[in-house]
Amino acid sequence: MPPVEPGLAIIGYGKIAREQHKPALDASPNWHLAATVDPVNRAEGVPAFTDLATFLREMPQVGAVALCTPPQVRFAVAREALLAGKHVLLEKPPGTTVSEVMTLRRIAADRGLSLFAAWHSQFAPGIPGARDWLAGRHVTGITVTWREDVRRWHPGQDWIFAPGGTGVFDPGINAYSILTHILPVALYTTEAELDFPANRDTPLAARLKMLSEDGAPVDLDFDFRETGVQTWDMQITTDDGVMQLSQGGATIIAGGRTIAAESSLSGEYDRIYTRFAQLIARGESDVDLAPFRHVADAMMLGRRKQTDAFEW
Amino acid sequence: MPPVEPGLAIIGYGKIAREQHKPALDASPNWHLAATVDPVNRAEGVPAFTDLATFLREMPQVGAVALCTPPQVRFAVAREALLAGKHVLLEKPPGTTVSEVMTLRRIAADRGLSLFAAWHSQFAPGIPGARDWLAGRHVTGITVTWREDVRRWHPGQDWIFAPGGTGVFDPGINAYSILTHILPVALYTTEAELDFPANRDTPLAARLKMLSEDGAPVDLDFDFRETGVQTWDMQITTDDGVMQLSQGGATIIAGGRTIAAESSLSGEYDRIYTRFAQLIARGESDVDLAPFRHVADAMMLGRRKQTDAFEW
Numbered sequence: 001m002p003p004v005e006p007g008l009a010i011i012g013y014g015k016i017a018r019e020q021h022k023p024a025l026d027a028s029p030n031w032h033l034a035a036t037v038d039p040v041n042r043a044e045g046v047p048a049f050t051d052l053a054t055f056l057r058e059m060p061q062v063g064a065v066a067l068c069t070p071p072q073v074r075f076a077v078a079r080e081a082l083l084a085g086k087h088v089l090l091e092k093p094p095g096t097t098v099s100e101v102m103t104l105r106r107i108a109a110d111r112g113l114s115l116f117a118a119w120h121s122q123f124a125p126g127i128p129g130a131r132d133w134l135a136g137r138h139v140t141g142i143t144v145t146w147r148e149d150v151r152r153w154h155p156g157q158d159w160i161f162a163p164g165g166t167g168v169f170d171p172g173i174n175a176y177s178i179l180t181h182i183l184p185v186a187l188y189t190t191e192a193e194l195d196f197p198a199n200r201d202t203p204l205a206a207r208l209k210m211l212s213e214d215g216a217p218v219d220l221d222f223d224f225r226e227t228g229v230q231t232w233d234m235q236i237t238t239d240d241g242v243m244q245l246s247q248g249g250a251t252i253i254a255g256g257r258t259i260a261a262e263s264s265l266s267g268e269y270d271r272i273y274t275r276f277a278q279l280i281a282r283g284e285s286d287v288d289l290a291p292f293r294h295v296a297d298a299m300m301l302g303r304r305k306q307t308d309a310f311e312w
Numbered sequence: 313m314p315p316v317e318p319g320l321a322i323i324g325y326g327k328i329a330r331e332q333h334k335p336a337l338d339a340s341p342n343w344h345l346a347a348t349v350d351p352v353n354r355a356e357g358v359p360a361f362t363d364l365a366t367f368l369r370e371m372p373q374v375g376a377v378a379l380c381t382p383p384q385v386r387f388a389v390a391r392e393a394l395l396a397g398k399h400v401l402l403e404k405p406p407g408t409t410v411s412e413v414m415t416l417r418r419i420a421a422d423r424g425l426s427l428f429a430a431w432h433s434q435f436a437p438g439i440p441g442a443r444d445w446l447a448g449r450h451v452t453g454i455t456v457t458w459r460e461d462v463r464r465w466h467p468g469q470d471w472i473f474a475p476g477g478t479g480v481f482d483p484g485i486n487a488y489s490i491l492t493h494i495l496p497v498a499l500y501t502t503e504a505e506l507d508f509p510a511n512r513d514t515p516l517a518a519r520l521k522m523l524s525e526d527g528a529p530v531d532l533d534f535d536f537r538e539t540g541v542q543t544w545d546m547q548i549t550t551d552d553g554v555m556q557l558s559q560g561g562a563t564i565i566a567g568g569r570t571i572a573a574e575s576s577l578s579g580e581y582d583r584i585y586t587r588f589a590q591l592i593a594r595g596e597s598d599v600d601l602a603p604f605r606h607v608a609d610a611m612m613l614g615r616r617k618q619t620d621a622f623e624w
Contacts, residue, residue, distance in 0.1 A: 075500075097609035098410075099500035099602075103525050106498070163504070163615045186418070188387075188411035192475070201615050213415050290411075296608035297409035303475045303513050304616070 007034025008089075009055060009062050011077055012069030013041040016091060020120075021066055024269035030277040034062045052077060056084045064280065067091060070159035071166075075100045078115075082107045087114040089276050093173055096164030098292055105287045115285040116276050119177035122288075123271040124249025126260025131182040133254045137238035139185060142210075142218040144234045146175045147226035150204070156312055160202065167202030169295045172222035175234065176291040178249060183236075185212045189294060192302035197310035204310055208298055319346025320401075321367060321374050323389055324381030325353040328403060332432075333378055336581035342589040346374045364389060368396045376592065379403060382471035383478075387412045390427075394419045399426040401588050405485055408476030410604055417599045427597040428588050431489035434600075435583040436561025438572025443494040445566045449550035451497060454522075454530040456546045458487045459538035462516070468624050472514065479514030481607045484534035487546065488603035490561060495548075497524045501606060504614035509622035516622055520610055 008025065010017045013036040022043060025033045035047045037055045042048035049055035055062075064087040067074050075095050078088050082104065094101045094117040101117065108115035121127075148171055150160070159165045166173070179187060191209040196202070205225060210218035232248035241255030252259040279286055320337065322329045325348040334355060337345045347359045349367045354360035361367035367374075376399040379386050387407050390400050394416065406413045406429040413429065420427035433439075460483055462472070471477045478485070491499060503521040508514070517537060522530035544560035553567030564571040591598055 096613050097501050098605055099498070099609050103498055103500055106525070164613050166612065186411070186415055188415055189409050196616065213418070293410055293608070296605075296612040297411050299612040300478065300608040301408050301476050304508065306618070 007032050007062050008064040008066060009033075009035040009037055009059070010043075010066050010068055011037040011052065011081070012067060013038035013043060014068060017066075017068040018043075020269045021068060024273050027270060028273050028277075031273055035059055037065075052080055056080075063087060064089070064276070070157075071096050072159060072162065072164045075104065078104050079107060082111060082113055082115070085111065085113065087116075087276075087280050089116045089118055089272075092117070092119050092177070093166060093170070093292055093295070094287070095292075098289055098296055101287060101289060101292065105285060108285055112283065113285075114276070114279040114283070115287055116279050117287045117289075118272045118276070119174070119181070119288065119291060120268045120272060121174040121177050121249055122181045123268040123275070124178070124260075124265055125262045125267060126245070126252035127178065127182060127249055129259035130243060130245065130249075130252050130254065133243060133259060134182055134236065134238070135184055137184075137240050138214075139183060139212055139216045139236060139238050141216050141237040142179070142212075142234060144175050144179070144218070144220040145231050146172055146233075147221065147223040147231045149227050149230065150224035151312060152230075161197070161200040161310065163201045165202050166295055166299075167200070168204055168206055168222045168224045169202075169298070171224070171232075172206065172220070173291050173295055174232070174248060175220065175222070176294045177288075178234070178245070179218075180288070180290040180294070183212070185214060185216075187212055187218060187294070189297045189301055192298040193305060194299070194302040195305050195307045197307055199309040203302075204307065206298065206302070210294075319344050319374050320376040320378060321345075321347040321349055321371070322355075322378050322380055323349040323364065323393070324379060325350035325355060326380060329378075329380040330355075332581045333380060336585050339582060340585050343585055347371055364392055368392075375399060376401070376588070382469075383408050384471060384474065384476045387416065390416050391419060394423060394425055394427070397423065397425065399428075399588075399592050401428045401430055401584075404429070404431050404489070405478060405482070405604055405607070406599070407604075410601055410608055413599060413601060413604065417597060420597055424595065425597075426588070426591045426595070427599055428591055429599045429601075430584045430588070431486070431493070431600065431603060432580045432584060433486040433489050433561055434493045435580040435587070436490070436572075436577055437574045437579060438557070438564035439490065439494060439561055441571035442555060442557065442561075442564050442566065445555060445571065446494055446548065446550070447496055449496075449552050450526075451495060451524055451528045451548060451550050453528050453549040454491070454524075454546060456487050456491070456530070456532040457543050458484055458545075459533065459535040459543045461539050461542065462536035463624060464542075473509070473512040473622065475513045477514050478607055479512070480516055480518055480534045480536045481514075481610070483536075483544075484518065484532070485603050485607055486560060487532065487534070487544070488606045489600075490546070490557070491530075492600070492602040492606070495524070497526060497528075499524055499530060499606070501609045501613055504610040505617060506611070506614040507617050507619045509619055511621040515614075516619065518610065518614070522606075
């Protein structure tokens with residue numbers, strides 16, 4: 001596939017942009033980093049802008065942008081970029097409300113632009129194999145354990161506890177995005193117990209129950225307070241064997257057979273940028289709302305428990 | 313239109329069923345009440361069942377059901393009815409999560425059955441006229457005031473404050489259902505401040521801000537603590553006049569012209585049952601998820617404020 005556009009600008013050059021997007025762009029045959037737009041941070045060796053309007057005016061030849069800002073400002077920036085004729089990649093979560101993302105999808109469709117709501121966990125090494133393995137089987141039960149230390153992975157990122165930041169659902173949505181992608185059956189939430197710190201607006205932990213459309217129970221344990229072993233695991237039991245997914249999808253064993261055995265999740269963002277290039281080449285968008293809808297459902301249905309204040 | 317089915321059973325024979333559904337069925341040329349299913353309540357003169365399974369076994373000729381239970385049990389009952397081959401009308405809200413309702417929609421589609429998520433406020437007297445009036449105009453601002461006394465309209469109904477009951481969004485969703493139906497442009501929520509009583513799981517009041525897709529501001533004030541004048545009003549300002557909707561849609565004045573001037577909302581359920589008969593005759597479903605999605609969005613995005621305990 002030839003380079004589809006003369007480069008891409010990253011808007012919001014924070015942790016995820018520096019650690020994942022930049023290396024993936026540098027390694028890609030389809031892309032190069034053309035500019036950064038960020039009030040503070042910048043990448044070496046490429047033009048840096050502190051505001052979107054100036055970038056749009058001074059580098060009109062750049063046809064695509066990746067949005068890596070906190071979700072609270074993603075909609076306004078994405079809308080402005082689409083109205084300026086850019087293809088847009090949205091980091092996860094794609095916004096602060098489902099309706100907002102649907103609005104972006106319509107704006108992109110009206111203008112023939114590609115909008116890609118990227119769920120990076122759907123690009124983990126073993127995901128296609130996991131999906132294939134499950135396709136012919138009947139799921140009878142699922143447990144999901146997604147426990148990490150917020151101080152280690154999101155140090156000082158207050159946006160995660162502000163309205164629209166979704167708290168522990170920020171990692172939890174990765175589990176949802178895997179489930180909705182690999183399962184042959186839809187899920188819906190039946191119970192949600194949400195721990196809200198007294199001084200924060202989003203939950204620090206959540207215990208959830210879902211059911212599959214045909215009645216299989218799903219238990220989910222999301223926790224941001226895990227200082228010991230970090231766990232991103234799920235076990236999916238079927239009528240024909242068990243699948244064990246570990247390390248967020250880097251390792252997957254199904255029916256005793258190894259589907260993936262990577263030591264890390266490297267490659268997720270390489271595949272994301274390949275997909276984004278394909279979408280643009282085909283004139284398509286890819287906006288999977290299911291993971292985000294499950295968060296909204298859990299927050300609507302949830303029983304709130306107030307817990308101790310959370311400080312970094 | 314001839315009678316489409318040999319009668320309909322009401323499942324959950326509570327306040328809304330007795331006060332609205334029963335009179336509408338009695339007055340309808342298309343329908344008659346064939347049975348009730350309710351552990352406690354019953355209608356005079358028709359077979360009464362205390363559980364769904366017995367009704368399904370003993371009156372298989374009844375082709376349609378209306379679900380008027382609290383939303384927390386609606387999904388399980390609706391699923392069982394659809395699997396038994398019944399057309400299903402869902403009172404609002406259609407469930408406890410958006411995903412649940414999407415699951416019902418697929419089950420109905422797979423079986424060629426009609427599923428109707430009825431938003432009664434969309435059937436208020438002036439709604440078609442309001443929609444026509446707005447169709448050619450550019451909306452520049454909206455205010456919504458939806459203030460009522462929960463003790464008067466939902467006396468002792470604890471389900472409304474239990475998880476899945478949505479609290480003040482139970483009336484508030486009527487405002488959403490009007491807006492999404494009559495406006496020519498989509499909305500999304502940008503701010504939500506939610507008052508949660510210390511002893512309850514759903515909000516007693518909500519102050520919300522939305523924007524239209526093209527930037528018009530929308531202010532919404534939902535409150536369950538209004539013991540004075542009960543208010544279900546909205547004002548929609550356009551580039552060509554103002555629309556004033558009062559009493560939940562019974563009275564509408566637009567650009568100085570009276571679109572509706574009813575003394576009450578009577579007729580909503582007559583039109584709902586006419587619509588349900590049409591849907592069945594045409595082999596269609598009508599499941600408008602937008603109002604419910606706005607509630608989920610507000611609950612996901614909302615800033616929670618704890619207020620005094622609420623007791624009846």
